[in-house]
Amino acid sequence: MKNPDHRTRKIEFYGNSITAGHGVDVPEGGRDSGMPEDFNNYYTYAALTARHYNAKPFIIARSGIGITVSWFPEIMPETYDRTAPLDPLSKWDFTKYTPDIVVINLFQNDSWIVNRPEHEQFKRRFGTEKPSETFIIQSYADFVRSVRSKYPSASIICALGNMDATRFGSEWPGYIQKAVNQLNDKKIYTLVFPYKERGNHPNRKEQEAMSKQLIEFIDRNIKW
Known part of the structure; x- marks a missing residue:
């Protein structure tokens, strides 16, 4: 018999x-090879933040995915509402899980x-031309708008980082801010995780720093 899950958040x-x-889980000084043994969602900022609040996490994430373009054919706006990412007919029933908070951390691959x-x-x-700033901003706004249509009451945090899309001088945090301004929704926020000043993906320590920043942001801005 399964133990009942009493978590309400x-x-x-x-x-x-x-x-x-x-x-x-790449060892200190090791190579970020992308091998499965180096993946560990349990120690990501997402999982750490959920455990901090004793909240049920729902994590939809895929290496290489973007909002306007990915390293493969699928993009998040086309797959986020599927139970099987590659099957367009496999639609998720959003009434089965209604979050209090949604955190979006995308655009690194687009950048x-x-x-x-x-x-x-x-x-x-x-095609042959780089997308315009207007197109990028509108694409992000459209995705957030779509998420909002599924969860009318949720607080939505539009985050970015902590890789080089948030390096000094990057235009990508500004794209997100402009998209959020366009949406004019008091329960949609922006949060930038500072560039960690190191190549490769974030290790446990860097993920912990992101979680700490996210928790402080939630405590300061969201009542739930």
């Missing part, structure tokens, strides 16, 4: 490799691929 996360836990016109997914999504 719920947090949902949408993310890429950072949220999935890519590289969390790389939009500058690679030779990449097949760039060509597939954009």
Whole structure:
């Protein structure tokens, strides 16, 4: 017999490799190889934050995924509502799980691929021209708007980081802020995880720092 789950708080996360836990268990000074043994979602900022609040986590994350373009054909706006990412007919019933807070941490992969016109997914999504700032902002706003349509009462945190999409001078945090401003929703927030000043994916210590920042942000801004 399963033990009953009495947790009442719920947090949902949408993310890429950072949220999935890519590289969390790479040894100090080791190579970020992308091998399965280096993945560990249990020690990601998402899982750590959920445990801090004794909340039920729902984590939708895939390494390499983006909002406008990914390293593979699928993008998050096309797959987030599926039970099987590659099956467009496998629709998730959003009434089965209604989170109090949604955290979106996407755009890292977009920030790389939009500058690679030779990449097949760039060509597939954009043709021969780099997408405009307006297109990028609108695509993000449309995704958040879609999530909001599923969860009318949830607080939504539009986050970014802690890889080089938030390095000094990056335009990507500004794209998110402009999208959120466009939505004009008092329960949609922005949060930037500072660039960790190191290549590769975040390790346990860096994931812990992200969780600490997210917890402090939630405590300061959201009553639940």
